[in-house]
Amino acid sequence: MFGLGNLAGIPGTVGAAPVQNIGAYGEEISSFIDHVECFDLDANKQVKLTKSECKFGYRKSIFQESDNLIIVSVGLSLSKKFEPKLDYQDLKDHSFTDEGELVETVRNIRNKKIPDPKDFPNLGSFFKNPIITKEEYEKNSKLHELKSYDSDNGEIKLSAGEMLDKLGLKGLQLKNIGLSNKHALILINCVYPNGICTAKDVKYAENYLLNKVSDSYGITLEREPIYL
Numbered sequence: 001m002f003g004l005g006n007l008a009g010i011p012g013t014v015g016a017a018p019v020q021n022i023g024a025y026g027e028e029i030s031s032f033i034d035h036v037e038c039f040d041l042d043a044n045k046q047v048k049l050t051k052s053e054c055k056f057g058y059r060k061s062i063f064q065e066s067d068n069l070i071i072v073s074v075g076l077s078l079s080k081k082f083e084p085k086l087d088y089q090d091l092k093d094h095s096f097t098d099e100g101e102l103v104e105t106v107r108n109i110r111n112k113k114i115p116d117p118k119d120f121p122n123l124g125s126f127f128k129n130p131i132i133t134k135e136e137y138e139k140n141s142k143l144h145e146l147k148s149y150d151s152d153n154g155e156i157k158l159s160a161g162e163m164l165d166k167l168g169l170k171g172l173q174l175k176n177i178g179l180s181n182k183h184a185l186i187l188i189n190c191v192y193p194n195g196i197c198t199a200k201d202v203k204y205a206e207n208y209l210l211n212k213v214s215d216s217y218g219i220t221l222e223r224e225p226i227y228l
């Protein structure tokens with residue numbers, strides 16, 4: 001059964017996948033979710049949420065606001081036909097005869113862009129890609145030098161990585177944390193394995209980057225990982 005190929009290589013468990021509605025290369029897990037079964041700690045019973053009850057959005061779901069729901073199973077609706085979604089720029093020029101080829105290509109692209117956490121501990125993308133209204137985009141001429149993509153509801157999606165890249169921040173080291181040379185959106189522990197990168201370093205880098213992007217583009221980036 002087909003459909004999940006674009007999501008190949010995203011690390012994590014099935015239970016966590018709906019929490020931030022994992023996505024990559026133009027696809028997200030919510031496109032395939034039929035229902036999610038949870039144990040509700042408040043009601044002390046198992047509940048079954050339909051896809052619409054999960055309130056999925058870009059890297060968003062009801063599970064981020066509901067600590068009482070523990071996901072115990074995820075019902076997926078996959079296709080019996082191989083109809084890959086290849087709108088994403090990196091996949092546009094490829095053609096595939098089966099899902100195995102798609103998975104291999106996605107993994108190869110990811111390996112080129114994302115440093116292996118075993119070599120450089122990292123969290124994947126640190127900021128979400130900003131989504132703004134058409135009016136906000138039209139008014140802000142600084143954004144016109146960036147790539148823009150049509151999103152749902154006529155909104156515009158921008159690339160947080162491109163903003164950091166255009167500001168010359170790729171490879172920058174801030175305290176013990178750095179922006180990967182491969183991909184500016186990925187913050188890596190640059191002192192591994194000999195030094196310690198603390199949560200304070202991460203917070204410092206986050207604030208520094210938020211200010212830089214806000215000053216230059218008038219956009220407030222939103223963090224993707226959660227501080228515990």
Ligand SMILES: Cc1cc2nc3c(=O)[nH]c(=O)nc-3n(C[C@H](O)[C@H](O)[C@H](O)COP(=O)(O)OP(=O)(O)OC[C@H]3O[C@@H](n4cnc5c(N)ncnc54)[C@H](O)[C@@H]3O)c2cc1C
Pocket residue numbers: 010011012013014015016017019020021022023024063069070071072114117122123124125226
């Ligand atoms: C190198 C790298 C690359 C990445 N690339 C991507 C990417 O391309 N796209 C993307 O979307 N993400 C990406 N991520 C982020 C990560 O893969 C996802 O957030 C993934 O879902 C995390 O899974 P986990 O099992 O480690 O969850 P955790 O990080 O342990 O948990 C994430 C959250 O979900 C909650 N949770 C976990 N399991 C359950 C459950 N069963 N029930 C209820 N809540 C639960 C936790 O409490 C926590 O709040 C990347 C991360 C890394 C390190």
